[in-house]
Amino acid sequence: MRAGFSIRAISAVLLAGASLAGCATMPQSGTVASAERAGEDAYVAALVARMSTERKVAQLIQPQINSFTAEDMARYRFGSYLNGGNGGPYGDEFAPASEWLRLADEMYDASVRPLPNGEPVIPTMWGTDAVHGHTNVVGATIFPHNVALGATNDADLVRRIGQATAVEVEATGIDWDFSPTVAVAQDLRWGRAYESYSEDPDRVATLGAALVEGLQGRPGDADFLGDGRVIATAKHFFGDGGTTDGVDQGEVTGDIDNLVALHGRPYPAAIDAGVQSVMASFNSINGTKMHGNGPLLTGVLRGRMGFDGLVVGDWNGHAQVQGCTNTDCPQSLLAGLDIYMVPDDWRGLMESLVRQVNDGTIPMARLDEAVTRVLRIKYRAGLLGPEAERPSTRGVGGRFDLLGSAEHRALAREAVAASQVILRNDGTLPLRAGANVLVAGSAANNIGQAAGGWTLEWQGSTEYDAAQRFPGATSIWQGLELAVTQRGGRATLSADGSFATRPDVAVVVFGEEPYAEFAGDRRDLALRDEEGLTLLRRFREQGIPTVAVFLSGRPMWMNREMNLANAFVASWLPGSEGAGVADVLTGAVPATGRLSFGWPNDCTGRPVARSNRALFPVGYGLASGQTSAMPTLGESCTALVEGTGAALFGSGRLADGVRVRAGDGSMLSQLRGAAADGSITARGFDRNAQEDAREIAMRAGSQIAFLAAESSTDAWRLTYEVLTRPTAPVTLVTGTDGGATATFDVTQQFAHAEGKGFREMLITDQCAGQLGDLLAFRTAANVTIRIAGMERVEVAEGTACAF
Structure with missing residues (x-):
């Protein structure tokens, strides 16, 4: 005591x-x-x-x-x-x-x-x-x-x-x-x-x-x-x-x-x-x-x-x-x-x-x-x-x-329900008792995405095995399944939105993937992961009413999604007790959540705090059963037309859609962790800030591949450092994943770069036979490198490769 x-x-x-x-x-x-x-x-x-x-x-x-x-x-x-x-x-x-x-x-x-x-x-x-x-x-x-x-x-x-x-x-x-x-x-x-x-x-x-x-x-x-x-x-x-x-x-x-x-x-x-x-x-x-x-x-x-x-x-x-x-x-x-x-x-x-x-x-x-x-x-x-x-x-x-006790989980569920903010509703909410409810979106049954950053790992992850990493937790889908069933209805999980029996209503769960600190900095507030948008469009075309449940660490530009959804709920990052979301969607708990930040009306990211530019002001939120006028919102977003830029890895985070794969097929989420066979190990390294770079140890006979979201003819530019001089060939591979590739021996370049700190590597079509969505390194020797940045860049025709 x-x-x-x-x-x-x-x-x-x-x-x-x-x-x-x-x-x-x-x-x-x-x-x-x-x-x-x-x-x-x-x-x-x-x-x-x-x-x-x-x-x-x-x-x-x-x-x-x-x-x-x-x-x-x-x-x-x-x-x-x-x-x-x-x-x-x-x-x-x-x-x-x-x-x-x-x-x-x-x-x-x-x-x-x-x-x-x-x-x-x-x-x-x-x-x-x-x-x-x-x-x-x-x-x-x-x-x-x-x-x-x-x-x-x-x-x-x-x-x-x-x-x-x-x-x-x-x-x-x-x-x-x-x-x-x-x-x-x-x-x-x-x-x-x-x-x-x-x-x-x-x-x-x-x-x-x-x-x-x-x-x-x-x-x-x-x-x-x-x-x-x-x-x-x-x-x-x-x-x-x-x-x-x-x-x-x-x-x-x-x-x-x-x-x-x-x-x-x-x-x-x-x-x-x-x-x-x-x-x-x-x-x-x-x-x-x-x-x-x-x-x-x-x-x-x-x-x-x-x-x-x-x-x-x-x-x-x-x-x-x-x-x-x-x-x-x-x-x-x-x-x-x-x-x-x-x-x-x-x-x-x-x-x-x-x-x-x-x-x-x-x-x-x-x-x-x-x-x-x-x-x-x-x-x-x-x-x-x-x-x-x-x-x-x-x-x-x-x-x-006491860790994850029933009392604490009940408190978390209470907090989840109290935090849900209904922004738009034409009467679709609360869900009708006895309804046939389709629950769609890859985030619906993903506790890691609902929890966000600072969860088990600094940046969080969407790839956790829930039974292993979140014992006793409840996903949004699990909460909805139980709540709908208890009220005489039927609930079906379909991540891609497909169904055999036409549902009465579809709940679409989507949003930001986990991040923490500077890795979550954005240039604008446009959500480029269009999974939720695509599902909402499909259901609208089929005449199926929808409830959009948006998981995010901040208000974002959601005009397109709001125009398509019959009801829109800001669910934030609710954590381990997804049943709290179901409590509000079914009306079991009154909707009392109100915005503590103004909601943006455009995608630019211009601050709306202490201004009159908010689509919804601080304090806004609908009560359970309350309906709202549903005017069509503007969908113009210059940032989306301009695209996201060519950054693939920077500030310790992979850009949306970029994947990293080891030679044994293992995927390295956020360029961290180890391949199943131990051939590749990637860990955070502090260059200018906490874990803003990665240190990658490659065993002899291993490969690591970077896969861009789209194929491109642009050059690859990497900020890298070589820690160990290769004693056997190191080969660079470019091309397309599953398609044609070309190789280029970089053993001499790696040997020269060893011990010289961070430097830039530029891979153009002058040394690479072709450029696409794939850049990989194969090594016949044990090699350790660090990567602080990776991007696709336009270069003048005939630009030479550089290491």
């Missing part, structure tokens, strides 16, 4: 010279009561005074679990660590909950091994991105993403979701959640728009504070940061939702007071709710990267807003500060950062920080201040004290029955 104890008890601990603490949670408020704060400060100060410089610096270092071992923890004593979006215990991102807890215990035990000379040992803590439930872990409840919760506008619901998430996180031994995102998204082209509750800063402030209270408990309550609670993080400070053209990690410009009034609005609310940590943003404000922005990290966040917790960096975010690298950045600490998130290069950063403290570049007072903040949060959360407990015996640690 984690319970508070008195100032007298704290004093006794100090007098005894104790170095460990575990259950030291005291009732807190937005500003800690003076007597309690004095005891807290004295306790932490006594520990800091006995720590060496090396141990202090280690408290500021946060590596990822894939890049260090328990022995590294015992040697260096990191103050915290994290699992990245694609990181799992012992290298298995799909590991069972028991393995997550085993690793938590292992790291905790390593962090509290005795140190020489009486130096205090400080337990470590584990942070994770549980942004819509504890979705890194198989079997966890997958709640709707924030964009959907914003449509509920229900703070109590969000608070209960926060508490359920905290319970599931603590059950696996993790202490700290990098959530909630309190961005005020103003441009729907932004790849993180679904992490924002609303374009309205007041709604974001209210719901963000509610999630903080759910995760941590309310300040002053007996269970604040106690059992079944975890440390919360308001992120990303600040302005991440206001970048120019919606570019992730980009630039925010404007009068600073106006920016604070809009994008900073949620932070005082989160601070009043007791949030213990704030994460710095990747973006710049008026030219200065936030990870090095002292006037904002220290002046505004701490001075003006009164935040007294810790500031943690984002994934190598400090390296984006001018003059910094992953391993050298005193500027961030001096600006107000307290913890560096340095996933892989932790050793080099530790060494440079120690050196900079010793030579005076970083004042000891600033180091002590940062360490004090880290220890203070551990103390408040009951992770630091004389009754220290391992994660498996702390709170609900090891209670795997």
